[in-house]
Amino acid sequence: MAEKVAKSNVKIGQGAVVCAESDLQGDITIGAKTVVHPKATIIAEAGPIIIGDYNLIEEQSHIINKKVTDADGSTMCVMIIGNHNVFEVGSYVEALKIGDGNVLEAKCKLGRLTELTNGCIIGPMCEVNIQETLPENTVIYGSNCNRRVQSDRPPTQALQLEFLAKILPNYHHLRRPTKTLPKLNP
Amino acid sequence: MAAYMEWERCLLDCSCGVSEPISRLYFCRYCLKLRCRECVSHEVDSHYCPNCLENTTSAEAKMRKNRCPNCFDCPSCKHTLSTRATTTVITDPTDKTKTTTKKVYYLACGFCRWTTRDVAMPDMTVATGGLKELENPHANWIGGVLEYYMELGQLEKVQRDKKKYAKRKTHLNLSDKYGLTSVVAKKRGMLSPASLQLKEQADKVKVRDISNRDASDAVEPLSQDYYTTDCILSDITTISQRLALVELQPEQTKNLFPSRKLLIIRRSHRCKECEHNLTKSDFNPSSIKFKIQMVAIQHIPEIRFIKPPMLVFNEESEVVLTLTNPTVIQSHVNLLPSNKENDKLVTAELVLPSSELILAPKDETVTDYGEEPSDGSAYQDDPSIVTFRKANKIGVSVKVKPTIESGNVWIAFILSHQYTNMTPMLKSESSGVSTFQLEHLVHVNLGQVSDSTAGSHSPGSRPN
Secondary structure, three states, X not given: OOOOOOOOEEEEOOOOEEEOOOEEEOEEEEOOOOEEOOOOEEEEOOOOEEEOXXXXXXXXXXXXXXXXXXXXXXXXXXXXXXXXXXXXXXXXEOOOEEOOOOEEOOOOEEOOOOEEOOOOEEOOOOEEOOOOEEOOOEEEEOOOOEEXXXXXXOOOOHHHHHHHHHHHHHHOOEXXXXXXXXXXXX | OHHHHOOOOEEEEOOOOOEEEHHHOEEEOOOOEEEOHHHEEEEEEEEEOOOOOOEEOHHHHHHOOOEEEEEEEOOOOOOEEEEEEEEEEEEOOOOOOOEEEEEEEEEEEOOOOOEHHHHOOOOEOOOOOOOOOOOOOOHHHHHHHHHHHHHHHHHHHHHHHHHHHHHHHHHHHHHHHOOOOHHHHHHOOOOOHHHHHHHXXXXXXXXXXXXXXXXXXXXXXXXOHHHHOOOOHHHEOOHHHHHHXXXXXXXXXXXXXXXXXXXXXXXXXXXXXXXXXXXXXXXXXXXXXXXXXXXXXXXXXXXXXXOOOOOOOOOOEEEEEEEEOOOOOOEEEEEEEOOOOOOOOOOEEEEXXXXXXXXXXXXXXXXXOOOOOOOHHHOOOOOOOEEEEEOOEEEEEEXXXXXXXXXXXXXXXXXXXXXXXXXXXXXXXXXXXXXXEEEEEEEEEEEEOOOOOOOOOOOOOOOO
């Protein structure tokens, strides 16, 4: 088991499928029906991480609330991730605010200063770390990180989540959901 | 080790004088010469779509303007669009309570996530062929101009032909001398039918009246919106997006439309001098095999070197060149000094081995199937010249003395080897195979000259 027992405080919502082999450190809240694959890393260093419902966090993805060395230690940065997001394989996220319905494709990197609203798609291998709030339904693609605004939101992965919720327990040990979960703002 | 893989290091001279790596050269076995891409004529074999790999004849391709009928390109990023299906619920118009689910299709790009729904195009009811072709607003006028020019061309052709037959009019004059008019001559069948036809044609071809499109100075003034309203970059198309749709050239992203995919061609090469085919690929677009493949690498021994030498100005160092025999016949190779005068590229002196080198034939069981190569004990090798021998490859050591203080060290020599023509060209040849001695000029780039100060290594060489 790859967790640090000392500081880990993980609250898992009802129906969430969180594999035991995932690396969870710090104060983490995971919403209902969210699926966390094995080998996913969620590290809450500088503050708690709150993850919403129906998210899909795939293998080798890193969600890190990183401690910034030059910032004053008194401010607690809470990383809030909304619902229906997809963190594909190998994605690396340090952004503090992520809305709903975003797709972070394989091996993308999201810096601490960027904020995602709803329906954004960050393409594979794209690195976005400027201080900016990306408008809704933005698509970032290509080696030059070209941008486009879509008219529709990306389709949700509800089918995939259902499938995983059925299959993953057959092959992996899971963390049990905690009994009470405080209501979260999405 | 990387120098072994760099294919631009060892260059062979083509018969026209251009230096190219061996992988880029063709070998004409009728002229017995190397041919580069310039000495070869490229011909179009067939057209096919890069996505669906559908073969198209040239005439069909021309009719469709070299576009695939099934595949579309994303107007936003030029990748291929794929068809996606969703189900929608449609209420029956007669009975409001009944609802039926129907499958509708739309096109979507997997890379930039552009969909036909972004430009408010209605979803298609059929999976393929549902997309309506875009109408070119200028199609009528362009068609009219094309026909006008075709008629002009026809008229000019008729006039040209008339001049050719003009000499025959002398017998018409003759008959006029004797009082016969052309009408009477026609009755009596004395006029040649060809010249008669031409005359008739010339009268018939009437060029249509086409109105000129005059350029006018009057342009409507720029609207004030350009100065006052903010420019939303995501609404405006880029130049490459605009030019991809030449007929429309939309300025706004909401007017983008998928374009049909361009077809690409399969080439075959032909030697310019003897007109024989050098390469001819398979008809099937998904097959990479060749029907005829006469490339240099299959006939000429390949020269590479493994370890870049430590090159110091005016000091002799040893380089090991590897020679690989691509043929199934034992090959006798000689390395001769270069006879090219004033070769500006050469920057080193070279001492070559004087003896003949024997290369073992290529054994396919070793190269393709990885079996153990037979040891080279069958060949008596001078260890100072032949450093190693492995299957059809040998390592030859030569001595190099750079004549420049810094820069790339190039050496040149002539590779003289036997070429055996496996397939006889003419049936009348009594002997099945004929052997020729071929010579090629080779230039090898050995890397940078390192500084003579001790302890510094050039980037090309590796410390032992």
